[in-house]
Amino acid sequence: MSVVLLERHSPDVAIVRFNRPEVRNALNTEVRQLLHEHFTALAADDDVRVVVLTGNERVFAAGADIQEQAERDVVGAIKAYTTSAIADFPKPVIAAVNGYALGGGCEFALQCDFVIASERAKFGQPEVNLGLIPGAGGTQRLPRAVGRLNASYMLMTGLPATAEQALRMGLVSEVVQGDALPRALELAELVASKAPLAVRQVKEVVRHGLDGSLETGLRMERRGYQLMFGTADFREGVKAFTDKRTPEFSGE
Incomplete structure (x- = not known):
C-alpha cells in the first residue's frame, strides 16, 4: 500500500493521509515525493476546493525517518529531497x-492554513536532541505562528507542546475530543461552500502580506478586495443575500 494515500471525501474535499503506521508515519524521501505529486495534482484539479492533511488516529507524523537521516553526510543533506508543495498550494x-x-510532522502542520487537533496531540521540534536544527521551516514558520519566545522554547529544549498548550500559543485553532479528522472535514466542507476565488485570495493575502510591512499587506488586501468585484461569485453572493437563499458559488 502507498505510504501516502489520496482520498476523495466529497466532490469538493480531498484527504491526503500519511500512511506508514509501522514507523509512526516517519517522513522519508518516498513520502515527500508522493506528497509533492498529490498536492501538485490537486492544485490542478478545479473540482477540489479544500484539502485535509492527516495521519491516522494514533499519529500525524513523528518526524523524519531517522534511519534514512543517519546515512547522510553534508553532501547527502544538500541533495536530500524536499518539497514546498503544501506551503505553495493555492487552496x-x-x-x-x-x-x-x-x-x-510539525513543520508540515505549520504549512497548513489552520490546525484541528485531538486532545491527545503533541507538537514539537526535537531536532536538537539529535544534534540538528529543523530543516523544513521550523525556525521560520513556528515563530511566525506562536511568537519568538514560545518558538525558541520549543526549538531549544526539544520539549513537545500538548494540544492545549499549542492552542494557547496559537499553533492550533481547535482542540477536539477523540479523532480530529471528523471536525476537520466538517470545517473543510464549510470552507468549500464559500466563494472559492475569495477564499484563495484570503489565503494569498494572509500568507504573503505577513512577509512584508503592514502598509504592503494593506495594499495587497485592497487589491484583492477590488479584484473580487469582477467575479461571478460576487454577483451570486449579493443576489443570494438579497433573495435570502444559500449562494451557489461556481469559482468564476
Whole structure:
C-alpha cells in the first residue's frame, strides 16, 4: 500500500493521509515525493476546493525517518529531497492532527492554513536532541505562528507542546475530543461552500502580506478586495443575500 494515500471525501474535499503506521508515519524521501505529486495534482484539479492533511488516529507524523537521516553526510543533506508543495498550494489546507506531530510532522502542520487537533496531540521540534536544527521551516514558520519566545522554547529544549498548550500559543485553532479528522472535514466542507476565488485570495493575502510591512499587506488586501468585484461569485453572493437563499458559488 502507498505510504501516502489520496482520498476523495466529497466532490469538493480531498484527504491526503500519511500512511506508514509501522514507523509512526516517519517522513522519508518516498513520502515527500508522493506528497509533492498529490498536492501538485490537486492544485490542478478545479473540482477540489479544500484539502485535509492527516495521519491516522494514533499519529500525524513523528518526524523524519531517522534511519534514512543517519546515512547522510553534508553532501547527502544538500541533495536530500524536499518539497514546498503544501506551503505553495493555492487552496486551503487543514491539518487534522492526532497524536504526535514532531519535527517534519510539525513543520508540515505549520504549512497548513489552520490546525484541528485531538486532545491527545503533541507538537514539537526535537531536532536538537539529535544534534540538528529543523530543516523544513521550523525556525521560520513556528515563530511566525506562536511568537519568538514560545518558538525558541520549543526549538531549544526539544520539549513537545500538548494540544492545549499549542492552542494557547496559537499553533492550533481547535482542540477536539477523540479523532480530529471528523471536525476537520466538517470545517473543510464549510470552507468549500464559500466563494472559492475569495477564499484563495484570503489565503494569498494572509500568507504573503505577513512577509512584508503592514502598509504592503494593506495594499495587497485592497487589491484583492477590488479584484473580487469582477467575479461571478460576487454577483451570486449579493443576489443570494438579497433573495435570502444559500449562494451557489461556481469559482468564476
